[in-house]
Amino acid sequence: MKESDRKFEKLLKEAVCSYHKEEMDALPSEEELQDIQLSDDFYRKMDGLVKKQKRRWQYRFVRYGAIAASFLLFTFGTVGAAAYALMGAENFKAFFKKHAKEYHVADSAVMDLEQLTDMAVTTAGTVYEDDNIRLDLKGLIKSGNRFSMIVEGTLKQQDQIVTAGGPQEEHAYGFLNTDVNAEQDLMASGAYYYQEDDKSLASNQFVYVTNYSAEAGFDSDQYEFTFEDFGYYQEDGTEDEAESTDDEVSAYSALEDSGILENPVSICSGTWKFTVDMDQAKDISYKKVCDQTVSDGEDDVKINRIVLSPMGCSIYMTLPQSQKDSGKYFDNVHIRLKNGSLLSEEYYEMGIADCELSGDDEAADAVKVSRELDFDFRVPIDISQVKAIEIFGESIEVEACK
DSSP: OOHHHHHHHHHHHHHHHHHHHHHHHHSOOHHHHTTOOOOHHHHHHHHHHHHHHHHHHHHHTTGGGOHHHHHHHTTOOOOOGGGHHHHHHHHHHHHHHHHHHHTTOTTOSSBOOTTHHHHBOTTTTOEEEOSSEEEEEEEEEEETTEEEEEEEEEETTOSOSSOTTSOSSGGGOEEEEEEEOOSSOOEEEEEEEOTTTOTTSOTTEEEEEEEEEOTTOOOSSEEEEEEEEEEEEEOOSHHHHHHHTTOHHHHHHHHSSTTTTOEEEEEEEEEEEEEEEOOSOOOOOEEEEEEEEEEOSSSEEEEEEEEEETTEEEEEEEEETTOOOOHHHHHHEEEEETTSOBOOGGGEEEEEEEEOOOHHHHHHOTTEEEEEEEEEESSOBOGGGEEEEEETTEEEEOTTOO
C-alpha cells in the first residue's frame, strides 16, 4: 500500500471516530442512547467511501502479475484469424502462471490452465485506431457469468504516458471511463501495466486487463466496448489542507461527497469503440438456482443463485435492507473442496456489492436488498474439485460438477 493510501485510511478512520464521538457526546443519557442509531445517511456515505477506496486497491492487486504475460503479448507477429483464439489463450496462460507463483499456488492440483484454450474467444485481434490512439484486443476468455480481456494501448501523439504536471507514477494513469453495451448490471475490475512492469513496452504503451461479471451471463453474439479519455484524477488539495490543520471533522466533511477529492484530467481525449464476437467459447461453469434461506445469526438471508466458473464464484442473495455489516460474510462464506479442505485465501480476492431489486421483487418487499458476494479467482480453478459452497454453516452442494 502506498504512503498516500495509508494516510487516507488513517485520516478516514480518525474522521469517522471523531464524528461518531461528537454524536455520542451530544446524546443526553445512556438509557436514551439504547434506542438511537446513526442515521442511514451516515452509513450510505461511509459505504460509498469504503467502496471507492476498495476499487483503488482492487485495481492494484494484479499489478505485478503481468510481467510474464506482457512479454508474450508483444512478441507475437501477424497471425491468421484462426490462430487468434489460441494466441489469446496462451497470453492468459502466461499471465496466470506468473500470478500463481506470486501467490504460491503454482503446484496446486486445483489450478487448471489448459481449460483456458476452450474458454478463449476467437475475435482476439480486433483493432481500433485513429490519429490519437491504437487499441488491440490481445485476448478474451469467458465462462459462466464472467469474461476477461487483455487490451494493448498506444498513445500515438505522446512520447511517454507520464506528462509534465501529472502524476510521477505511471500507474496513476488509465481510462477515465469504460463501458460495455450489456443490458444487465455488471460488476467490473481492472488493472493497468506499463513500461516499468515490462521493458518491452514503449513509454507510450500500456496493457489493460479487465474483468466483468453479470448474473445473467454474456450470451449475446456481440458486445461493443467503449473507452473514453485517457488520463488521471487530480486531487483538489482538500485532503492535504485538512491534514495540515489536524481538523478531522473538516476532513470528514470534505470526504462526504465521494467524488470531491478527484478531478479528471485527460491527456488523450476521445471516445473509442470496438465490437467483439462472443463465439466459440466453451461454457465451463456450474449454475444453481437455490431458493434456500440461511441465518447469519441475526437475520434470515435468502440465497437465490450461485454461478461457479474457473474464473470465480458469484453468490446472489436477498437480505434485509437494514443489515449494515457486510464484513461478517468474508469470515462465514467458504468454498469446500472434495478433499475436505477449504479453498485457501491465496486463491481469491473477495468482494460484496449491493444490487437493485426490480420488477416483482421490488414491489413485493421494499425493505430488502439484493446483494452479490463475489469470489474473484487469482488463477483458473478446476471446478470439478469443488464439493460445496458453505454459507454461515449451511452447505450448498455442487453436485452437478463432474
